[in-house]
């Protein structure tokens with residue numbers, strides 16, 4: 001992400017009266033992608049299971065032998081621990097004896113991971129250490145009955161898990177997002193905001209609302225709609241279905257100073273930057289803070305929106321009033337979007353909806369859809385559920 005490139009794109013976007021030459025007219029996105037249970041089942045198996053997902057923050061594991069349960073990914077109970085050496089690991093919270101959950105509390109710290117049912121005990125690296133009355137299990141080899149581990153990698157304080165043992169390393173998957181999150185000083189930030197709500201809409205319906213600013217003048221006239229100009233938006237499609245959107249603040253000038261000296265950080269100062277990490281993580285940034293918004297599927301017509309906000313450390317005690325006010329303002333804008341969503345889903349299911357038409361300003365949504373089909377396998381999809389693969393030529397080339 002080069003500041004000058006983004007600022008010049010913003011100036012171009014502000015000045016144009018026509019769709020950019022060469023931008024294809026996007027075919028209708030089939031409505032069944034938001035309503036069809038069979039399509040949803042494919043998304044679960046081939047989009048969500050083999051993807052990297054944000055499970056929490058290292059601050060949630062303050063010491064060796066700390067743990068928490070991460071249960072947002074399709075309801076699976078996943079035990080995230082810091083082992084004795086300080087390394088973060090993830091296991092299914094499923095005892096290798098009778099399959100019961102090992103820990104019951106949502107978070108805590110303990111000496112051993114001792115199953116709350118029959119006391120089979122595991123170390124924090126997953127090894128089965130002890131079995132009560134082990135002589136009654138002739139032939140049991142403890143080495144074969146360790147906890148089942150998932151891929152788990154941390155990045156600048158964030159903990160990600162992946163159910164696919166063959167997944168590419170997280171940083172490779174992040175691609176340009178890795179450097180851009182470093183530029184946003186992610187490593188220095190700590191959790192200062194948590195929010196979650198179950199919403200009666202398809203997960204994409206909720207995510208879509210945060211991948212474009214075409215709606216802000218209509219839905220948020222007095223909040224974001226006043227603070228940002230949706231015409232002054234630089235959008236980049238990034239590899240792996242990811243994307244970035246930079247919208248100039250009303251007070252930002254986005255001018256390159258004659259003396260130069262621009263750094264990528266100035267993009268965060270002058271514009272509202274938001275990233276999508278495909279499939280279902282959206283991150284709006286401000287200088288010194290980011291909101292990691294996750295859109296967890298719970299069914300074809302239900303999702304849970306979960307947000308972990310991070311900001312500068314503030315010491316002990318409650319968040320300072322100005323910071324709290326910023327988070328409260330975020331809440332109220334969020335509700336303007338959230339209150340719209342269940343009615344949209346009902347409308348999508350009305351029988352009148354054949355599919356959606358996306359414009360140039362909404363191309364990030366189309367790009368997400370394309371990646372879903374690539375993940376599912378285009379040939380696995382009936383023609384009337386596919387989207388055409390069109391936007392790859394527009395992917396931003398590496399800086």
Ligand SMILES: [Fe+2]
Pocket residue numbers: 209210215216219220336337
């Ligand atoms: Fe919105």
